[in-house]
Amino acid sequence: MFVDLVSITVESGKGGDGAVAFRREAYVPKGGPDGGDGGRGGHVILEGDEGLSTLLDLRYKKHFKAFPGGPGLSKKRHGKTGEDAIILVPLGTQVFDPQGLLVCDIKEHKEQFILVEGGRGGRGNVKFINARNNAPKIAEKGEPGTTLDFTFELKLLADVGLIGLPSVGKSTLISVISAVKPKIADYPFTTLVPNLGVVSVPNGHSFVVADMPGLIEGAALGQGLGHQFLRHIERTRVLVHVVDMAPTDVSDPYKAFQTIHKELKAYNEDLANRPMIIAANKMDIEGSEERLEAFKKNVKDIPIIPISAYQKTNLDELLYAIDSLLIAHPIVENKPDDFKHYKFDPKEDIPFEIRLGDDGVYEVDGGELQRIFQMTHFEHDQAVKRFARQLRFLGVDEALREKGVKHGETVRICGSNFEFVD
Ligand SMILES: Nc1nc2c(ncn2[C@@H]2O[C@H](COP(=O)(O)OP(=O)(O)OP(=O)(O)O)[C@@H](O)[C@H]2O)c(=O)[nH]1
Ligand SMILES: [Mg+2]
Known part of the structure; x- marks a missing residue:
């Protein structure tokens, strides 16, 4: 069977969480912080394969998922990089995003293209040492992976x-x-x-x-x-x-x-x-x-x-x-910068969105805030404090105040309830 058009869902790996760890030293109950960064999540990669002549295989496997990065470890060790998901495609495969934009065009055997990048690994507590805090009990969670739908279209490469x-x-x-x-x-x-x-x-x-x-x-x-x-x-x-x-x-x-x-x-x-x-x-x-x-x-x-x-x-x-x-009439090559990679990057977006929920509680969500939320380890007090600072910096406090939210009232941030402290 000759298949030349399929829709595929791909998911890049989440970054590994950063570690909160402390060195163990003789006679020192708690040594210096040494929690390493989480590993990068796996990419979703396309690879040209001259042995394939149709997109038939993709008709049966429509979901590709890369592996998450491993968590950071003690002794400043990096977490393992998540394994990439490699999608083999026949030469002449073009990939379009949901908006119909051409994302890439695979023309050569073994040619690879990173379709969706894996999430960055979260930083371990070593990275949070500063003048005021030399024993930070804080680390970042890994950046989320990205899930996206693409259309694969095979257009034969004939002269x-x-x-x-x-x-x-x-x-x-x-x-x-x-x-x-x-x-x-x-x-x-x-x-x-x-x-x-x-x-x-x-x-x-x-x-x-x-x-x-x-x-x-x-x-x-x-x-x-x-x-x-x-x-x-x-x-x-x-x-x-x-x-x-x-x-x-x-x-x-x-x-x-x-x-x-x-x-x-x-x-x-x-x-x-x-x-x-x-x-x-x-x-x-x-x-x-x-x-x-x-x-x-x-x-x-x-x-x-x-x-x-x-x-x-x-x-x-x-x-x-x-x-x-x-x-x-020689071949006109697509320039590599005609193409784009996808990565979890709400920064391109807005900082956050705010709206009144059905229950009268203000909800703040979306954009950069979403990324910060997902990368916060709420188990660690210091991480929660950092989160609060980041919210202030983004302008969330200011926006809630403008909406008339008072000290002690409940607000919902990325789906979780918090008490507004002013
Ligand atoms: N006499 C003669 N017959 C030919 C010639 N070329 C093709 N044919 C015949 O025409 C018929 C159709 O040929 P195909 O090559 O299958 O035609 P096609 O254009 O590929 O047809 P489709 O695949 O149906 O579009 C066959 O019986 C061929 O033998 C020719 O130059 N002279
Ligand atoms: Mg014919």
Whole structure:
């Protein structure tokens, strides 16, 4: 089965908690603080795998979760880094975020991309030593991981796309110019999924061709099989439009050409303007010469190469013509800074949000406050005090006062009730 579109949920690992620990020294009941930092949570990483040709595996496993970082240890030891979750994808996989933005584009074998970063490890108590406190009983919890949904879309990486109505000879053509041997039959819709083949030009150049399922009228609107695969020609640099010069029905080659052109245009204007060559096929059949002459009168701006895929005639001329067009239209690479990584980072956000709850209690939540809350060890008194200072610094106290909250009243911070001390 050829799967080229899936939705996936990924979750990066939470950072490990920082440790509160003290050195043990002979005759000293409590030595200096030595609690180490928590380890970083595991990333979610994409990796290109040339052995894969579809996103089929991802249809069955839709949730990927990296491991959390290990907690910090005594003697200032760092916690273990959480194991990454590695998602193997076929070359040509593009990943889109929920807003539809392109996040990354995997094109090479073993190429990796950090899709979602793991949470930072919390700092151990060693990091909280200061002039006023040389035995801090405080540490941070690890930064939370991030859970996000992405859409994975496979768009084949072919240089050339073979397009045309059904039964015009696309698969026959790829089978005689490359090592790919697709099934060929007399009935329409033979080709159900795209086939990729490597083609060698006699001059030593080579390129990758995708043989596409036949397109029919209405393809851009979802008619027939071909439409699902139109995305796979989006990335080709050259289209070879195969036109049957001896159709079995009475349909005119020029009409056939126009039908496909209209479909390309309806799907994506850019596709219709892609550098194109017409392979006028089945020239071995009687009557094709006359049709070709008529066709040439209608189509003047696109090079037309008459061939017979069946008898393998004039194929080199076609390959040379494709080669020159490819040279004239080199690959445009996406720049790495076109892409973005995701990390738990409410700082980009607002500091916090405040609203009156149904029970008349003010609720403060969201943004940077959420991160601070999640990283606070409430078991430690000093951590709670630090949390209170951080709230003041963020402006939470001020905002509550403005709302008319009085000393001793209850407020809800990130879902937990606290007493407002003013
Ligand atoms: N006489 C003749 N027959 C050909 C030629 N090329 C292909 N055919 C025949 O045309 C029929 C359809 O060929 P395919 O290669 O399957 O056509 P296709 O364009 O891949 O068709 P779909 O995959 O259905 O879109 C087969 O019976 C081929 O043998 C040719 O140059 N001359
Ligand atoms: Mg075919």
